[in-house]
Amino acid sequence: MGLPNSTTDKSQRATQDQVLDPRTRMILFRMLNKGVFDDIKGCISTGKEANVYRALIEEPEQQLAVKVYKTAILAFKDRERYVVGEHRFRFGYSKSNPRKMVKLWAEKETRNLKRIFKTDIPVPKPLHLNKHVLVMEFLGTSEGYPSPKLKDAIIDPQKYPQLYNQLLAYMRIMYQECRLVHSDLSEYNILYHEEKLWIIDVSQSVEHDHPMSLEFLRMDIKNVNDYFRKRDVEVFGERQIFMFITEKPKPDTEWPETVGYLTSVLDDLPHLEITDEMKSDDAVFREVYIPRNLNDVFDIEGDVEKVIDGQTDKLVYKDLLGVNIENYNSSDEFDSEDESGEDEE
Numbered sequence: 001m002g003l004p005n006s007t008t009d010k011s012q013r014a015t016q017d018q019v020l021d022p023r024t025r026m027i028l029f030r031m032l033n034k035g036v037f038d039d040i041k042g043c044i045s046t047g048k049e050a051n052v053y054r055a056l057i058e059e060p061e062q063q064l065a066v067k068v069y070k071t072a073i074l075a076f077k078d079r080e081r082y083v084v085g086e087h088r089f090r091f092g093y094s095k096s097n098p099r100k101m102v103k104l105w106a107e108k109e110t111r112n113l114k115r116i117f118k119t120d121i122p123v124p125k126p127l128h129l130n131k132h133v134l135v136m137e138f139l140g141t142s143e144g145y146p147s148p149k150l151k152d153a154i155i156d157p158q159k160y161p162q163l164y165n166q167l168l169a170y171m172r173i174m175y176q177e178c179r180l181v182h183s184d185l186s187e188y189n190i191l192y193h194e195e196k197l198w199i200i201d202v203s204q205s206v207e208h209d210h211p212m213s214l215e216f217l218r219m220d221i222k223n224v225n226d227y228f229r230k231r232d233v234e235v236f237g238e239r240q241i242f243m244f245i246t247e248k249p250k251p252d253t254e255w256p257e258t259v260g261y262l263t264s265v266l267d268d269l270p271h272l273e274i275t276d277e278m279k280s281d282d283a284v285f286r287e288v289y290i291p292r293n294l295n296d297v298f299d300i301e302g303d304v305e306k307v308i309d310g311q312t313d314k315l316v317y318k319d320l321l322g323v324n325i326e327n328y329n330s331s332d333e334f335d336s337e338d339e340s341g342e343d344e345e
């Protein structure tokens with residue numbers, strides 16, 4: 001092809017440890033030629049679904065992370081639950097064409113990173129996308145060592161409570177501002193970089209109105225609490241966190257959705273003593289089904305009874321639906337719901 005040999009060498013060197021398919025090699029090769037980066041250094045991570053490499057721009061010197069999604073069908077086999085119900089994938093998700101599929105995952109990760117990057121949640125800046133190859137900001141030292149995952153990070157124990165509150169603030173901003181639930185949040189998908197937690201791996205993050213989003217959110221909360229509880233942080237109850245993340249601020253007490261403000265809210269939030277009752281409350285909360293909208297309420301009669309008995313605080317989703325359940329006694333609203341019809345597909 002008349003391309004300089006050194007470039008070919010570089011793309012070959014980068015990929016010789018892992019067998020990359022010719023298309024992927026071609027994409028990396030083009031990126032080298034276009035000057036997206038000047039060199040690919042070693043592999044930072046080989047995962048089930050993606051490999052991540054470190055790349056270099058020479059002038060001015062800059063390091064990049066290059067995430068290459070694997071095109072093997074099996075790599076994405078168990079991802080279906082993130083896709084079902086996602087509007088974006090309504091027509092485009094083709095299980096029979098793995099190349100199209102991974103391209104969508106890479107696009108989704110890029111779109112989600114962009115959305116999160118606009119807020120003050122620390123995430124690597126997405127820089128370039130071509131098919132299933134995503135180039136982003138590298139999180140690590142200037143010598144090229146990637147920052148550790150939270151799971152491996154060595155952190156002064158005194159910092160844990162503050163990091164915990166910051167992470168809860170990120171989760172709220174992600175929900176309220178980005179309209180996303182991470183859906184795979186744990187110490188494996190958080191990097192500890194410049195003494196802060198950075199969120200990564202957001203390709204499976206779902207829209208807040210995805211039918212499973214609240215279930216995923218609940219799992220995220222549990223993972224986060226489990227991690228920090230083991231590090232002796234006095235954690236909040238899972239239900240308490242769920243409300244903190246999802247509750248719309250009342251109009252007269254609007255919260256600026258910034259990490260600084262929200263952590264100050266959390267700093268002042270009473271750490272209720274964790275009683276057996278709270279533990280069982282969390283256990284019940286984990287089991288309870290959270291409807292996404294009124295059509296999903298599966299035990300409507302049971303819930304109506306709770307309302308009649310004045311037990312509205314037993315409805316977990318009371319504050320989520322934007323319905324003032326206490327004053328809700330009109331049947332004509334249901335009628336108008338019917339009339340407005342299902343404009344969902």
Ligand code: ADP
Nearest residue numbers: 045047049050052065124137138139146200201
């Ligand atoms: P997956 O879990 O699907 O393999 P991740 O996005 O979690 O993909 O990335 C895998 C690993 O690669 C991370 O745990 C982290 O160690 C490293 N990594 C990912 N993105 C970056 C980045 N921007 N900077 C430095 N390291 C990164």
Ligand code: MG
Nearest residue numbers: 047188189201
């Ligand atoms: Mg990961």
